[in-house]
Amino acid sequence: MSTIRVTTPAATYDVHIAPGLLRTLYLRLRRLTPGKTPRLFVVTSPQIWALWHKAFLASFPAAQQPTVLFIPAGESHKRLATVESLAQQLALAGADRDSILLAFGGGVIGDVTGFLAAIYMRGIRYVGLPTTLLAQVDSSLGGKTGVNLLAGKNLIGAFHHPLAVFSDIDLLATLPPAELRAGLQEAIKSAIIRNAKLFRYMEQNASEILSSNPKSGAPYLDSEMWDSTALQKVVTASVRVKAEVVSQDEKESGLRMVLNFGHTIGHAIEAATHYRKLLHGEAVAWGSIAALHVSLARQRVKPEEFARMANLILRYGPIPPFKADPAKLVALTGSDKKKRSGRRAFVLATGIGRTEVAYDVTDAELLAATKAMLNTMRANPEKSQ
Ligand SMILES: NC(=O)c1ccc[n+]([C@@H]2O[C@H](COP(=O)([O-])OP(=O)(O)OC[C@H]3O[C@@H](n4cnc5c(N)ncnc54)[C@H](O)[C@@H]3O)[C@@H](O)[C@H]2O)c1
Numbered sequence: 001m002s003t004i005r006v007t008t009p010a011a012t013y014d015v016h017i018a019p020g021l022l023r024t025l026y027l028r029l030r031r032l033t034p035g036k037t038p039r040l041f042v043v044t045s046p047q048i049w050a051l052w053h054k055a056f057l058a059s060f061p062a063a064q065q066p067t068v069l070f071i072p073a074g075e076s077h078k079r080l081a082t083v084e085s086l087a088q089q090l091a092l093a094g095a096d097r098d099s100i101l102l103a104f105g106g107g108v109i110g111d112v113t114g115f116l117a118a119i120y121m122r123g124i125r126y127v128g129l130p131t132t133l134l135a136q137v138d139s140s141l142g143g144k145t146g147v148n149l150l151a152g153k154n155l156i157g158a159f160h161h162p163l164a165v166f167s168d169i170d171l172l173a174t175l176p177p178a179e180l181r182a183g184l185q186e187a188i189k190s191a192i193i194r195n196a197k198l199f200r201y202m203e204q205n206a207s208e209i210l211s212s213n214p215k216s217g218a219p220y221l222d223s224e225m226w227d228s229t230a231l232q233k234v235v236t237a238s239v240r241v242k243a244e245v246v247s248q249d250e251k252e253s254g255l256r257m258v259l260n261f262g263h264t265i266g267h268a269i270e271a272a273t274h275y276r277k278l279l280h281g282e283a284v285a286w287g288s289i290a291a292l293h294v295s296l297a298r299q300r301v302k303p304e305e306f307a308r309m310a311n312l313i314l315r316y317g318p319i320p321p322f323k324a325d326p327a328k329l330v331a332l333t334g335s336d337k338k339k340r341s342g343r344r345a346f347v348l349a350t351g352i353g354r355t356e357v358a359y360d361v362t363d364a365e366l367l368a369a370t371k372a373m374l375n376t377m378r379a380n381p382e383k384s385q
């Protein structure tokens, strides 16, 4: 098992990564809360629960079964109405200040449950049990929680760190392959910004990492086809990158911005395609290619390193193509939340595992890079279909 500590002014907690963690969950939770047994409330979706409830409940004694609350799957349920309904259910079920929520799902369930924990009775504890690769490498740690408004994504929220995170690698066995690949794009981002060793590992072991999840997306947990060793390495290294960054900069005043590599144009692509055509990680993949083009045009990165980074992103495809006017994409970057006091922070790659933040990237540079990215998309139809 790998254990990585996150240390921020607000909280210190461990992220545990290993296959089979669910089967010993109850004991692990007891160890976190010595003394009185707190009431436990699982927040999950019917789909995830159907796949995994047996493993989840295996370690709980009959008298200590957790109460299960459901959220329907999908980003459209990441909203205040869901939080209110869950809070109401918690209150009716007798949840008190000592109760602990268990966020058992992907980033949507993690963000909603973390926010619910942040505000229920002015704040109770929660534990992250991320079930998607994106949630394991990114959204389950760092303390950002919240919901969407019709006016925009993640506009309401709070910083509220989990008590601990348990990332059971086996859960990834049932992920649809596209979700797995989208999560791997966030791992590539971590490698590009801060971990050249992870980058080389992902370059050299691409087929092993990609084949760890068989094409059909069916549960392969008991099959010999499931080998989680390579994925565990990737998750662990990515978590280490994020843990180091948020430990140094909890609230995104400086260093934490590097986590947004590929996200300025990635968010614009998501908005331009109405959040329907691409998964977040897929939009970030194209956004990263555009960010690499900005870095190349500024001569901040060597052409050979540029090529290795762009090729790795494409290697973990197919990344679905999309249609959008480059000028519109650039215009959409203006509404990016990360733009502060009129200055846009743009993360450049200066080498494999190295970045810098630039505040003077112009719309003209973004337009050129966006066009170059769209050319890459056209030139790689077999890799992006
Ligand atoms: N808080 C943060 O720091 C942070 C960071 C990045 C992203 N996010 C948020 O995360 C959300 C996206 O998260 P996501 O990509 O995990 O999407 P998601 O939670 O919507 O899950 C994707 C899909 O996979 C299914 N699923 C989940 N686990 C499964 C499993 N083990 N087997 C089979 N199917 C499974 C879900 O039912 C869903 O249909 C967005 O709302 C985004 O804003 C938050």
Ligand SMILES: [Zn+2]
Binding pocket: 138, 186, 263, 280, 284
């Ligand atoms: Zn992201």
